[in-house]
Each structure stands twice: as C-alpha cells, then as structure tokens.
Amino acid sequence: MDRSSHLSVILDLCPTQWLLSAQPSNPHPLSFDTFLSHLLVFLNSHIAYKHENSLAIFGALPGKSLLFYSSEEAGDPSTAEVVQPDPNSYRFFKTVDQSLVRRISREFDILGQPDTEEPCALVGALTKAICYINRLLHPAQSLSSPEDSANLPDPRILILSVSPDASNSYIPIMNSIFSAQKLKITIDVCKTFGPDSVFLQQAAYLTGGSYIYLEHREALLQYLVMSFLPTPSIRKIITVPTEDKTDFRAACFCHKHVVDVGYVCSVCLSIFCQPVPVCSTCRTKFPMKTLQRLNMTRASSLTGTGASQPSASRPTNGTPAKQVYTGLAANLR
Amino acid sequence: MPAVEELSAKDVGAHPLLVFLQSQPKRALSRLYQRPSSCLCIFRLLGPLERQIVMNVLWLDASIPASTMSSWVVREGKKQYDQALIELSRIDVLVNSATELTLSATFKASLRQAITGGGSTGSFGVPLSGDSEHPTPTIATLDTYALEKWESILHYMVSSGTGLPSTKPSAGVEFLLERSGLMAKARETSSQITSSGFQFLLHTPHDQLWALLLQYLEMSEERKTDIVEVISFLFMLSTMELGKEYSVDTLTKAQEHMLSDLRDYGLVWQRKATPQRFSPTRLATTLTSSLPPLPTATGTGGAGSDSKGEGFIILETNYRIYAYTDNPLQTAVLNLFVTLKSRFPNLVVGSITRDSVKRALMNGITADQIISYLTTHAHPQMRKNKPLIPVTVQDQIRLWELEKNRVKSDEGYLYTSFASLADYEYVLKHGRELGVILWESAAKRCFFTSVEGHASIRLFIERLGQNQQNNRS
Numbered sequence: 001m002d003r004s005s006h007l008s009v010i011l012d013l014c015p016t017q018w019l020l021s022a023q024p025s026n027p028h029p030l031s032f033d034t035f036l037s038h039l040l041v042f043l044n045s046h047i048a049y050k051h052e053n054s055l056a057i058f059g060a061l062p063g064k065s066l067l068f069y070s071s072e073e074a075g076d077p078s079t080a081e082v083v084q085p086d087p088n089s090y091r092f093f094k095t096v097d098q099s100l101v102r103r104i105s106r107e108f109d110i111l112g113q114p115d116t117e118e119p120c121a122l123v124g125a126l127t128k129a130i131c132y133i134n135r136l137l138h139p140a141q142s143l144s145s146p147e148d149s150a151n152l153p154d155p156r157i158l159i160l161s162v163s164p165d166a167s168n169s170y171i172p173i174m175n176s177i178f179s180a181q182k183l184k185i186t187i188d189v190c191k192t193f194g195p196d197s198v199f200l201q202q203a204a205y206l207t208g209g210s211y212i213y214l215e216h217r218e219a220l221l222q223y224l225v226m227s228f229l230p231t232p233s234i235r236k237i238i239t240v241p242t243e244d245k246t247d248f249r250a251a252c253f254c255h256k257h258v259v260d261v262g263y264v265c266s267v268c269l270s271i272f273c274q275p276v277p278v279c280s281t282c283r284t285k286f287p288m289k290t291l292q293r294l295n296m297t298r299a300s301s302l303t304g305t306g307a308s309q310p311s312a313s314r315p316t317n318g319t320p321a322k323q324v325y326t327g328l329a330a331n332l333r
Numbered sequence: 334m335p336a337v338e339e340l341s342a343k344d345v346g347a348h349p350l351l352v353f354l355q356s357q358p359k360r361a362l363s364r365l366y367q368r369p370s371s372c373l374c375i376f377r378l379l380g381p382l383e384r385q386i387v388m389n390v391l392w393l394d395a396s397i398p399a400s401t402m403s404s405w406v407v408r409e410g411k412k413q414y415d416q417a418l419i420e421l422s423r424i425d426v427l428v429n430s431a432t433e434l435t436l437s438a439t440f441k442a443s444l445r446q447a448i449t450g451g452g453s454t455g456s457f458g459v460p461l462s463g464d465s466e467h468p469t470p471t472i473a474t475l476d477t478y479a480l481e482k483w484e485s486i487l488h489y490m491v492s493s494g495t496g497l498p499s500t501k502p503s504a505g506v507e508f509l510l511e512r513s514g515l516m517a518k519a520r521e522t523s524s525q526i527t528s529s530g531f532q533f534l535l536h537t538p539h540d541q542l543w544a545l546l547l548q549y550l551e552m553s554e555e556r557k558t559d560i561v562e563v564i565s566f567l568f569m570l571s572t573m574e575l576g577k578e579y580s581v582d583t584l585t586k587a588q589e590h591m592l593s594d595l596r597d598y599g600l601v602w603q604r605k606a607t608p609q610r611f612s613p614t615r616l617a618t619t620l621t622s623s624l625p626p627l628p629t630a631t632g633t634g635g636a637g638s639d640s641k642g643e644g645f646i647i648l649e650t651n652y653r654i655y656a657y658t659d660n661p662l663q664t665a666v667l668n669l670f671v672t673l674k675s676r677f678p679n680l681v682v683g684s685i686t687r688d689s690v691k692r693a694l695m696n697g698i699t700a701d702q703i704i705s706y707l708t709t710h711a712h713p714q715m716r717k718n719k720p721l722i723p724v725t726v727q728d729q730i731r732l733w734e735l736e737k738n739r740v741k742s743d744e745g746y747l748y749t750s751f752a753s754l755a756d757y758e759y760v761l762k763h764g765r766e767l768g769v770i771l772w773e774s775a776a777k778r779c780f781f782t783s784v785e786g787h788a789s790i791r792l793f794i795e796r797l798g799q800n801q802q803n804n805r806s
Contacts, residue, residue, distance in 0.1 A: 041448055045388060048448055049377075051377060087455035087457055087458060088369075088453060088455055088456070089450030089451065090373060090447060090450070090457055090572055091574050093448065221392055222392055225391070225392065226388075229388055230385050233381070234385050236407065236410065237382055237407060237409075237414060238382070238385060238389075238410070239406070
C-alpha cells in the first residue's frame, strides 16, 4: 500500500569505536566521513521516496542522547536551521544534510578529550525515538476523536550501531523492544562495526525487522538502500535479508553478565546468574532448602566441568527458583 | 496477505502523467531526464514497488543480471514485480529488462544528482530574496489566491448549467475547458457544462488538477510548443518551496509564456509590478504528493494537519443532508444531486430525493460518483459510523440508477430455427466458450450473439452443416 512512512535513525557516535573502525589495519576500513556521506544519501532517498515521508535522526553520544533532526522541526520556521537556497538541489535534502552535519560537528567539538569515556547512551536514543513515534501516532487533538488508521505513518527505527553490547542495558533495551512491539514499530539494525550485538539482534527479531552485519563495508549505501529503505509492505514482495540464527541469550539482573544458563524467579521471571535467597525485583523469598540444593548442584557442576558459567542441570519442578534456558525469557512476549 | 493485494490494486492505475509519457518519443524522454528535478518528480509518481526497484539499481555502476534481482522477489509477488519492470521500461527509465537490469544512463545520472545535490542545471529554480518594496507574499496570501482562482474555475463550470451569473475566467481557461470536453459551446457567447464536466466536479482536487494539466500538455503539443519544457517546468514548480520567490531569468521563452497560463489556473502567483519573479502556490507544490492541494475552504489555518477536518457533510438515514459550509462552490456542487431546502450562514440543509438524483443521472453523473463524493467529504462526526454512508441511502441511490438503465441495447445477431435441440445446444456451448452470447432461450431454440461473435458462430454452423452432410453421404 502506498502510504507515507516514518523513519527514525539512531546513530551510534561512539568516538573510540569510530576511530577503531577507520584504522587502515581493518580488512575494510570505514571512516566516519565516508559513513556520513553514505548515510546522507540514504536519508535523502527516504525523503525522495514520497513527499510525505517523515524523518527523525537521533544520536547516541557518550553519556547523552540527542535529537539531531526531525521533519517536524524543519517544517517549523522558528526552530529550523537557516539553509541558503540553492537552485541545484532540492531544499528538503539540503536542510537534512546541513542541519545533521552541523549538529554532529558541534557535538564532536564540545566532546573534548575526557580521560575515561562513558558508554554511549544507545538506550536513551532508542527510548527517545520510541517516544517521538508515539507522539506521531497519537497527536494531541485525536485523543477525543480516534482517527482512522489509514493516514498514520508506517513507523520504523533504524539503529546504526558500532559499539559492543553494554550488558547493563539489557533490561531497558528489552523494555524498549516490548513498547516497540506494542506500537507496531519495526526495528532494523545495521551493525557497521564491532562484534555482533546480542541485544540488538533480539530487537530486530522480535519486532520483525532485519539485523545485518556489514561485511563489505565500502558498499554501505547499497546495503542501506536495499535492506532498510523498503517499507514493510514492499518487503512482502521484495524480501530483505534477515538473520537465520538469533542469539537469544539474556543478561542476568544481578551482575549484568550475559549468561547461557541462569536461574529464573518463578514469580516474576527475573534472571540471575547464581541462586539468590530473595528476588531483587519482586522481593519473593525462596525456601532455604531449595537454595542449598541449587548451590550444591551448581558447585558440583562447576567442579565437574571446570567452566565459569553455571551449566544446565535437570530442572526440578515445584521449586521456587529453577534453572531454565534464559532464551525462554526472551521468547515471552 | 491483504496488504499485498491492496498494493496490486493500487498499482493498476498508473499516474495519468506516466501514461502520457509512455506515448512520448524516446528522444523527448531522454531530454526530460536531463533535469534532476524532473527525474525526482517522475520517481515520486511511480508506484511503490517500482520506486524500490529503481533505488536498488540506482547506485550500481554495472548492470546486474535480471535473475539476481528477481531472486529477491517472493513467489506471490512475481507478477507484480514483472508488471513493475514493464512499466519502468515503457517510460524508458529501465533499459532492456529481458536479461539484465540497468537504468537509462541519463535518468540514472540525473536522479543521482538530484539526491546528492550539486551540478549546475539549476533545475530546482533560482530563488530570490524579497526586497523591502515588494515583500515576499505570505503563505496565507498564496493560499487565498490559489483557492480563489481554482474555485472560480469550478464555480464557472457549475453555474453555467444553472444559468446563474458568475465571473467568467480568462479566455485561456475557457478554451481549455472546452477543449477537454468538460464544457461545450451552447450559444455564441456562453458555453454549457457537459456530462463529463459534471463528473469532473465530483473528483478530488488533485485529480481535477492533473486532468486539466494533461489537457494543457496535449494542447501545447498541438501548438508545437516543446513538450519537454512544459513538463519540466511543471516538475520544477512542484519541487519549489511554498512562500518563496523565484526568478524568471533562467526560464526559456516557452516557459515564460506558460507562466501567464498557470497564473490563470492559480498555480503561480505573480505581482504585476515585478514580472521578473514569481511564487508557486500550494496547488503547484503538491503536484507530486498526495497532500491536499488546496487549503480548507472554511479557512481554519490551512496547515497540513488540519486538512483532515475538511469533511462537512452529515447524511442521515432519512436522506436528509446537512452541509456545514458557506462556500458557494460546495453548495453549487451539492445542488447537482441534492434538493436544497434551507440555507443558513454556515449550514445548508437539503435532502436526497428521487428527482434530484435522477437529475444528476441525466447530467451523466453516476451513482458511484455521488457516493464517493459523499464519502470523501463526510463530516468527522460521520466517520464514526460503520459503514460511513447509511446503507439505505447507498442502496437507494444505486436503485435509482438501475431504474434509469432498465433497458439495455446491444447490437448483434439472432440465431433461430435450429433443426434439433442437440444442434442448438452444441452451437450454444461453443458460443458460451467464446463469451459472445448475450441472450438465450431454450424453449424458443434461439439465441442472440454480439457483433464480434457473429463471424465465428456463422463459420462454426457452416462447418457443422458440412460435417453432417459428409456423415450422411
């Protein structure tokens, strides 16, 4: 169906990772400048696709997240960046390109050179993007009279990620995924640099988007255009690549480790990497006896295999805390 | 997969301009594609699937084998995909879609340039900043101007049928309306609206605008104006920014001539004191989008978000109709198929009656057009109803239409006096397979075929006769 669509792009602007990405020692070095030029062409293509298509760009910087550009803001003359008109380019393209480049360079300038770099606020950016879409889907005046859904834009979020997973962001990312599912937002992930991201893989899988690990990084634009430009209705005709295997591992709530096998609270399904007497989330007290038994099996399996991770033992039914594959928790929608 | 079906249904009707472009020679198309703004606009007029195909191959330097691309297509979408490729090659965007896919070189270069910016074609118009003496017109001024011009054209059409006085549009507009068959000369001085003109009134403004512009294109073709310049000027207008002024310096002679015509249609605003600059109106800047091209008639802002509050008609199950409008044009259009009872400052009350609908049908308006007009202009309050238009009213309007078409005439041939029932049925079966039987009666042993079927049925009977003779001897 030919209707307008909304795209929110989240840029991972972790300076260290981009520096590593541009190293010539990489098999396919990709500098931030090249990345940005490819990205701008992609953004312009999205606007070219349809006059009504809207766009929002969020940046995840160390320790903070920002809205760089939004179609709404650009349409409002009081907040829009002043763009010198040019007879050789389409003004919408120019507005996007200029305001994005200006704001990114402004942010990089004030970044300075801190001694320790804070992790990138990817979660903040993701949450802002979801809130932005929520506002688009439910404009204030329509609260009294529900609009027919035909005019609502098809919302999508594209995350361009370079930094590795921060395991303490597991819970907020999972929560964002669930809200995205509720709003019928498709989350696409393009892993431009760094190791595969377990959490973002799950985000794409659970919202019906696609997760792509960029192999030929000089062909970034072609990847972007072919996989992330089509709207969900077009993807039913021309397919886009999706992951055939998704890593469903979760992070435990106590130490934020990504675990293969963990202990799940039988009341609230919180995940722990070791048996705990009281659930930290719902305050359920577990019987002493079970704890002792779990600790014993854990100790024996640890000595048996010599592995640092708690390995699987036979699930014992009827006990308050039991071991399950944490992948199950991720499957719960 | 309902979404896919909807997509295909939408794809069937390509944009009228693309149909027009298909009839143009390749050289003209390739000249048109030299301008980045034209390529961008044509790209936007394409169907969603076609747009994606263009995008997929836009940044490839070499052509890619057709099989590589089609391996991405799901089996159910194969037909639509092939159809899209054909559409693209028809307007010469895609070359040689049999074995490998590649965009036409000019189109590729220009669309790339449109998206990346740069170059020196100046195809997006040379903007000027307003001077203190002649400030740039505000968006509100432009909207009022466009609305006034456009509604005066439509109002002229409506009132020509009723004989009420109305301001005559310029000679150019009048000529265009007559040429397009929307109006016809009744007497020496005045022209009368035709049945297609009545149908035209019930279309959406967007369709109306394109219908007139296509007529304009055909007219320019006859006048031996360079069609490429006309189209590319229209596209340039549609990429311009509302509320900005542009210079006429870069325009060609033909395009400058067009300015005066477009001013009459309300697409372009120009001040008499400053003929060297012009501003596009909302009518022009929304040519390649599906946003409403006209600000709301009631004047509640005119921003894009308010456009959905456009509906003003409430229709009840008892055929009573309440239209919250003080716009003379909307009242006049309603008057085409509604018996108006009373008028208030912001409200018109009337009812849909057999006579009023019959009158509309006589004018050539169809029942479906009436219903679709009521649907698109329904008041937000009515949008809560499911179905939107009361079923009783819908059915009754359709029944009234059927009433008019009680007798249907077809030209054809009657076959009678078959020797045996077996012969009759044998021939009838053959006719049915061809799909040419219009009427049949087994009791009278006769049937009626359409003109096209006559020759083959006759041949069939003759052969049958020969066979029977051969068998006998």
